[in-house]
Amino acid sequence: MKQKFLILGGDLxxxxLAExxxxxxxxxxxxxxEKSEDIQExxxxDKISNLQSAIEKVDIIIGPTPFSNNGETINSPYAKEEIKIEQLVKANKQKILISGGIKESIKEQLEEKFLKVIDVMKREELAILNTIAxxxxxxxxxxxxxxxxxxGSKVLILGFGRVAKIVASKFSLLSTKVTCAARKISDLAWIEAYGYNSININDILYELxxxxxxxxxxxxxxxxxxxLKHMKPDALLIDLASKPGGIEGTKAIQMGLKYIWALAIPRKGCTNIICRIYKRGYI
Structure with a gap:
């Protein structure tokens, strides 16, 4: 047997990765x-009901990506109860913790307790693959x-960072009409260089x-x-940003618009590919 791992929270x-x-x-x-049928079956x-006990049994703890959505609890959509970050900080350990998208302030707390804390999303190849998914x-x-x-659909993408670039590329391959909005002059220039329509975020109101x-x-x-008042009644709004997001979702829903806050949405079909790369990085 090679090593002992604890899979702590996380999604698909x-x-x-556990499999x-x-x-x-x-x-x-x-x-x-606890809510994952695949894990339970x-x-x-080994399914452990006590975090301290689970940590004591292993060499490496693998947390979710992103590690937390709110800075207080560990990202664990399949957990029966919330797992507070402070539970992990207080647990007795000299272990290796591997997770992704850990806020620097939280990472500093964890580094005081763990032997080593590794943020896999600092690795460019993992970040890119996650973005593709x-x-x-x-x-x-x-x-x-x-x-x-x-x-033929007209698609507006707000921002032009890593995620926006890949999203724009994938949508343009489907023959949609892509416009990207940014503030920096350099980003607006890159948007045009890639062949998309560009607009300054400050000027989007009457274009929506x-x-x-x-x-x-x-x-x-x-x-x-x-x-929101300037949008088509049947427009689809998708927010990919971490909290607080970039769209007033509650207001959008109240106005009858179709709004989706899509946190952590790697497609099932991409999960195997990402996990192979994750595993290679872990071991």
Missing amino acids: RSIK MLITDNNKVFAYGL NSQI TAEGTIKLAIENTDKILQ KDFDIIINTVPQIIIKEKE
Whole structure:
């Protein structure tokens, strides 16, 4: 047997990773995955009900990506109860913790307690693969939540960072009409260099009525009630940004708009690929 791993919380990627580690003859424990049928039905994975006990049994703890959505609890959608970050900080350990998207302030706390803390999203290849999965998941959401084909649809993407670049590329390959909005002059120049339409985020108000799909990647509220009033009644709004997001979602829903806050959406079909790369990085 190679090593002992604790899979702590997480989504489909964590579940698939647990199965891959088992296949490689590692010992795997799970905590915070009580609602996962795949985990519960796998007799080779030890399900632990006490976090301290789980940590004591292993060499390496693998947390979710992102590690936390709110800075207080560990990202664990399959857990029966919330797992507070302070529980992990207080646990007795000299272990290796591997997770992704850990805020620097939280990482500093963890580094005081753990032997080593590794943020996998600091690795460029993992961040890129995660972004590809996010882009494909966004396309899936767009197909499922619109009444017309994507070809010819007008798509507005807010921001032009890593996620926005890949999302724009994938949507343009589907013959949609892509416009990207940014503030920096250099970003606007790059948007045009890639062949997309460009617009300054500060000038989007009276342009919003033209778009069928609006995708936000900026973790700062940009789309408020004033902007929402200028949108098509059947427009689809997808927010990919971490908290607080970039769209006033509650207001959008109240106004009858179709709004999706799509946190952590790697498509199922991409999960195997990402986990192989994750596993390679871990071991």
